[in-house]
Amino acid sequence: MLPRLLLAHRLLAAGAAPLPGRLPRRRAAAAMSAAALGNRGPATRLLRGGGSVDILHCIESWAPDEQRRAYEVIARFEQDGLDRLQIMPGASELCGFLDAKQIRRGLITRNVKSAVDLFHQRFGMMFSPALSREFRPYKPDPAPLLHICSTWNIPPNEVVMVGDSLKDDVVCGKRAGAFTCLLDETGRYGPHDSLPEDVRPDFKVSSLSEVFSVLEEHFDLSPVVSESRI
Numbered sequence: 001m002l003p004r005l006l007l008a009h010r011l012l013a014a015g016a017a018p019l020p021g022r023l024p025r026r027r028a029a030a031a032m033s034a035a036a037l038g039n040r041g042p043a044t045r046l047l048r049g050g051g052s053v054d055i056l057h058c059i060e061s062w063a064p065d066e067q068r069r070a071y072e073v074i075a076r077f078e079q080d081g082l083d084r085l086q087i088m089p090g091a092s093e094l095c096g097f098l099d100a101k102q103i104r105r106g107l108i109t110r111n112v113k114s115a116v117d118l119f120h121q122r123f124g125m126m127f128s129p130a131l132s133r134e135f136r137p138y139k140p141d142p143a144p145l146l147h148i149c150s151t152w153n154i155p156p157n158e159v160v161m162v163g164d165s166l167k168d169d170v171v172c173g174k175r176a177g178a179f180t181c182l183l184d185e186t187g188r189y190g191p192h193d194s195l196p197e198d199v200r201p202d203f204k205v206s207s208l209s210e211v212f213s214v215l216e217e218h219f220d221l222s223p224v225v226s227e228s229r230i
Contacts (some may be wrong), residue, residue, distance in 0.1 A: 029152055030098060031106045031145060031178075032127070033163035056110060056138055078115060085115075087123050090208030095125045097212055101221045106130065106148045110138055110168070139168040142176035149176070162211060166199045174199070181205060181214060 059070045098105050107127035109116060116132050119125075129151050131144045138144070142156075149156050156177040163169020164183040173180035180201040182189065189195060192204040203214045215221060 029104045029106070029149075029154055029159045031108055031148060031159060031161045031173075033108055033139075033165070033169050056133070075112070078112060081115075085118065085122065087125075088208060090211075092123070092125065094208050094211055097215075101215075102223055103215075103221070104128075104152060106152075108139060108144045108148070108163075108169075108172070109133070140171035140175065142172055145172055145176040145178060149178075160202075160215075166195070166201075170199055170201045173201075179203070181211065183208065183211075 055070075055074075059067050062070065095105065097103075105127050107116065107130040109131070110133050113132040113134055116127075116130050120127070120130070129148050131147065135144055135147070145159070145161060146156065149159055152159075157179075159176075160179040160181055161169060161173030161176070162181040162183060163173075164185070166182065166189060170180045170182055181203040182201040183205055185206055187206070189204075192200070195201070203218070205211055205214060
Protein backbone atom coordinates (compact mmCIF):
# COMPACT_ATOMS: atom_id res chain seq x y z
CA MET A 1 0.00 0.00 0.00
CA LEU A 2 1.23 3.50 -0.69
CA PRO A 3 0.31 5.23 2.55
CA ARG A 4 -0.90 8.79 2.36
CA LEU A 5 -1.08 11.15 5.28
CA LEU A 6 -3.46 14.03 5.75
CA LEU A 7 -2.76 16.62 8.40
CA ALA A 8 -5.18 19.33 9.33
CA HIS A 9 -3.66 20.43 12.48
CA ARG A 10 -4.21 16.66 12.55
CA LEU A 11 -3.15 13.51 10.79
CA LEU A 12 -4.73 11.04 8.37
CA ALA A 13 -3.28 7.67 7.42
CA ALA A 14 -4.60 4.59 5.65
CA GLY A 15 -3.38 1.08 5.01
CA ALA A 16 -3.11 -1.74 2.42
CA ALA A 17 -3.73 -5.54 1.83
CA PRO A 18 -4.80 -7.72 4.76
CA LEU A 19 -2.22 -9.13 7.13
CA PRO A 20 -2.92 -11.25 10.23
CA GLY A 21 -4.05 -8.97 13.05
CA ARG A 22 -4.04 -5.90 10.85
CA LEU A 23 -6.61 -3.87 9.02
CA PRO A 24 -7.30 -4.76 5.39
CA ARG A 25 -4.65 -3.68 2.93
CA ARG A 26 -5.40 -0.35 1.29
CA ARG A 27 -3.48 2.58 -0.03
CA ALA A 28 -2.62 4.76 2.93
CA ALA A 29 -2.83 8.47 3.42
CA ALA A 30 -2.73 10.78 6.42
CA ALA A 31 -4.29 14.09 7.32
CA MET A 32 -3.28 16.23 10.28
CA SER A 33 -4.56 19.31 11.96
CA ALA A 34 -2.35 22.28 12.67
CA ALA A 35 -2.86 22.02 16.42
CA ALA A 36 -1.36 18.53 16.39
CA LEU A 37 1.81 19.86 14.76
CA GLY A 38 2.47 23.13 16.57
CA ASN A 39 1.14 25.47 19.19
CA ARG A 40 -2.46 26.53 18.75
CA GLY A 41 -3.79 29.75 17.35
CA PRO A 42 -6.63 31.54 19.12
CA ALA A 43 -9.39 29.36 20.50
CA THR A 44 -12.25 29.10 18.02
CA ARG A 45 -14.68 27.63 20.55
CA LEU A 46 -16.03 29.32 23.67
CA LEU A 47 -17.30 27.47 26.72
CA ARG A 48 -20.89 28.28 27.59
CA GLY A 49 -23.08 26.55 30.13
CA GLY A 50 -21.00 23.38 30.21
CA GLY A 51 -20.87 23.15 26.41
CA SER A 52 -18.97 24.99 23.72
CA VAL A 53 -19.86 27.49 21.01
CA ASP A 54 -18.10 27.51 17.63
CA ILE A 55 -16.93 31.11 17.19
CA LEU A 56 -16.36 30.90 13.44
CA HIS A 57 -19.82 29.51 12.83
CA CYS A 58 -21.37 32.18 15.07
CA ILE A 59 -19.58 34.98 13.22
CA GLU A 60 -21.01 33.84 9.90
CA SER A 61 -24.51 34.71 11.16
CA TRP A 62 -23.53 38.29 12.10
CA ALA A 63 -23.94 41.46 10.05
CA PRO A 64 -21.05 42.22 7.62
CA ASP A 65 -19.56 45.04 9.75
CA GLU A 66 -19.64 42.87 12.86
CA GLN A 67 -18.02 40.00 10.95
CA ARG A 68 -15.22 42.28 9.74
CA ARG A 69 -14.46 43.53 13.26
CA ALA A 70 -14.55 40.01 14.68
CA TYR A 71 -12.17 38.66 12.04
CA GLU A 72 -9.81 41.57 12.69
CA VAL A 73 -9.68 40.65 16.39
CA ILE A 74 -9.07 36.99 15.57
CA ALA A 75 -6.33 38.00 13.08
CA ARG A 76 -4.52 39.97 15.80
CA PHE A 77 -4.56 36.98 18.15
CA GLU A 78 -3.39 34.71 15.34
CA GLN A 79 -0.48 37.01 14.53
CA ASP A 80 0.58 36.94 18.18
CA GLY A 81 0.47 33.16 18.00
CA LEU A 82 2.58 33.06 14.83
CA ASP A 83 5.30 35.06 16.58
CA ARG A 84 5.55 32.24 19.14
CA LEU A 85 5.01 29.35 16.72
CA GLN A 86 6.86 26.18 17.73
CA ILE A 87 6.76 22.66 16.37
CA MET A 88 5.39 19.90 18.61
CA PRO A 89 7.69 17.10 19.80
CA GLY A 90 7.71 14.21 17.36
CA ALA A 91 6.30 16.17 14.40
CA SER A 92 9.55 16.27 12.41
CA GLU A 93 10.26 12.59 13.10
CA LEU A 94 6.74 11.60 12.09
CA CYS A 95 7.04 13.46 8.79
CA GLY A 96 10.36 11.72 8.15
CA PHE A 97 8.72 8.36 8.84
CA LEU A 98 5.89 9.14 6.44
CA ASP A 99 8.32 10.21 3.73
CA ALA A 100 10.32 7.00 4.16
CA LYS A 101 7.14 4.94 3.81
CA GLN A 102 5.91 6.97 0.81
CA ILE A 103 2.84 8.09 2.76
CA ARG A 104 1.20 11.28 1.57
CA ARG A 105 0.32 13.90 4.12
CA GLY A 106 -2.14 16.75 4.01
CA LEU A 107 -3.20 19.49 6.39
CA ILE A 108 -6.57 20.82 7.53
CA THR A 109 -6.69 23.83 9.82
CA ARG A 110 -9.12 26.52 10.93
CA ASN A 111 -6.25 29.05 10.93
CA VAL A 112 -5.59 31.42 8.02
CA LYS A 113 -3.43 30.60 4.98
CA SER A 114 -0.64 32.93 6.12
CA ALA A 115 -0.20 30.73 9.20
CA VAL A 116 0.11 27.62 7.02
CA ASP A 117 2.61 29.37 4.74
CA LEU A 118 4.72 30.42 7.72
CA PHE A 119 4.64 26.87 9.11
CA HIS A 120 5.91 25.48 5.80
CA GLN A 121 8.64 28.11 5.55
CA ARG A 122 9.84 27.95 9.15
CA PHE A 123 9.93 24.18 9.59
CA GLY A 124 10.35 22.89 6.04
CA MET A 125 7.63 20.24 6.40
CA MET A 126 5.35 20.44 3.40
CA PHE A 127 1.74 19.22 3.31
CA SER A 128 -0.31 18.92 0.17
CA PRO A 129 -3.08 19.80 -0.01
CA ALA A 130 -2.95 22.21 2.95
CA LEU A 131 -6.44 23.61 3.57
CA SER A 132 -6.79 26.72 5.75
CA ARG A 133 -9.79 28.68 7.04
CA GLU A 134 -10.35 30.14 3.58
CA PHE A 135 -11.68 26.73 2.52
CA ARG A 136 -15.38 26.51 3.40
CA PRO A 137 -17.13 24.88 5.11
CA TYR A 138 -14.87 24.39 8.12
CA LYS A 139 -14.30 21.29 10.19
CA PRO A 140 -16.20 19.43 11.60
CA ASP A 141 -17.94 19.42 8.22
CA PRO A 142 -16.35 16.57 6.23
CA ALA A 143 -15.92 18.75 3.12
CA PRO A 144 -12.20 19.58 3.66
CA LEU A 145 -11.26 15.92 4.13
CA LEU A 146 -13.42 14.79 1.21
CA HIS A 147 -11.76 17.45 -0.95
CA ILE A 148 -8.32 16.09 -0.10
CA CYS A 149 -9.43 12.52 -0.80
CA SER A 150 -10.74 13.67 -4.17
CA THR A 151 -7.46 15.43 -4.92
CA TRP A 152 -5.54 12.26 -4.06
CA ASN A 153 -8.08 10.15 -5.97
CA ILE A 154 -8.54 7.72 -3.09
CA PRO A 155 -11.65 6.81 -1.03
CA PRO A 156 -11.98 8.17 2.54
CA ASN A 157 -11.79 4.65 4.02
CA GLU A 158 -8.16 4.55 2.91
CA VAL A 159 -7.27 7.64 4.94
CA VAL A 160 -6.60 8.31 8.64
CA MET A 161 -7.42 11.65 10.22
CA VAL A 162 -5.21 12.61 13.18
CA GLY A 163 -6.13 15.56 15.37
CA ASP A 164 -6.48 16.80 18.94
CA SER A 165 -10.17 17.73 18.92
CA LEU A 166 -13.08 15.33 19.23
CA LYS A 167 -15.64 17.88 18.02
CA ASP A 168 -13.62 19.13 15.06
CA ASP A 169 -11.07 16.54 13.90
CA VAL A 170 -12.58 13.22 14.92
CA VAL A 171 -16.10 14.21 13.89
CA CYS A 172 -14.79 15.49 10.55
CA GLY A 173 -13.00 12.19 9.92
CA LYS A 174 -15.93 10.02 10.98
CA ARG A 175 -18.42 11.98 8.87
CA ALA A 176 -16.12 11.59 5.87
CA GLY A 177 -15.80 7.84 6.42
CA ALA A 178 -12.09 7.88 7.29
CA PHE A 179 -10.18 6.23 10.13
CA THR A 180 -9.61 8.62 13.04
CA CYS A 181 -6.81 9.03 15.58
CA LEU A 182 -7.20 11.38 18.56
CA LEU A 183 -4.09 13.10 19.94
CA ASP A 184 -4.76 13.59 23.67
CA GLU A 185 -1.53 14.79 25.30
CA THR A 186 -2.98 15.63 28.71
CA GLY A 187 -5.58 12.88 29.06
CA ARG A 188 -8.42 15.43 29.19
CA TYR A 189 -10.73 13.13 27.22
CA GLY A 190 -10.34 10.19 29.60
CA PRO A 191 -10.09 6.50 28.64
CA HIS A 192 -10.74 5.59 25.03
CA ASP A 193 -13.61 3.23 25.93
CA SER A 194 -15.36 5.98 27.93
CA LEU A 195 -15.86 8.24 24.91
CA PRO A 196 -19.37 8.41 23.38
CA GLU A 197 -19.76 6.07 20.44
CA ASP A 198 -20.63 8.86 17.98
CA VAL A 199 -17.29 10.62 18.59
CA ARG A 200 -15.09 7.69 19.62
CA PRO A 201 -11.96 7.58 17.42
CA ASP A 202 -10.52 4.37 16.03
CA PHE A 203 -7.24 5.12 17.81
CA LYS A 204 -6.13 7.37 20.68
CA VAL A 205 -2.53 8.46 21.37
CA SER A 206 -0.86 10.76 23.90
CA SER A 207 1.96 11.93 21.60
CA LEU A 208 2.82 12.13 17.93
CA SER A 209 5.51 9.51 18.55
CA GLU A 210 2.77 6.97 19.26
CA VAL A 211 1.35 7.46 15.77
CA PHE A 212 4.33 5.43 14.49
CA SER A 213 3.10 2.41 16.44
CA VAL A 214 -0.52 2.86 15.33
CA LEU A 215 0.50 2.84 11.67
CA GLU A 216 2.94 -0.06 11.98
CA GLU A 217 0.71 -2.25 14.17
CA HIS A 218 -2.62 -1.73 12.42
CA PHE A 219 -1.72 -1.06 8.77
CA ASP A 220 0.35 -2.81 6.16
CA LEU A 221 2.77 -0.10 5.03
CA SER A 222 4.51 -2.07 2.30
CA PRO A 223 4.52 -0.24 -1.06
CA VAL A 224 1.88 -1.16 -3.59
CA VAL A 225 3.38 -2.93 -6.59
CA SER A 226 1.87 -1.62 -9.80
CA GLU A 227 0.28 -4.25 -11.98
CA SER A 228 2.06 -4.65 -15.32
CA ARG A 229 -0.10 -4.57 -18.43
CA ILE A 230 0.69 -6.57 -21.54
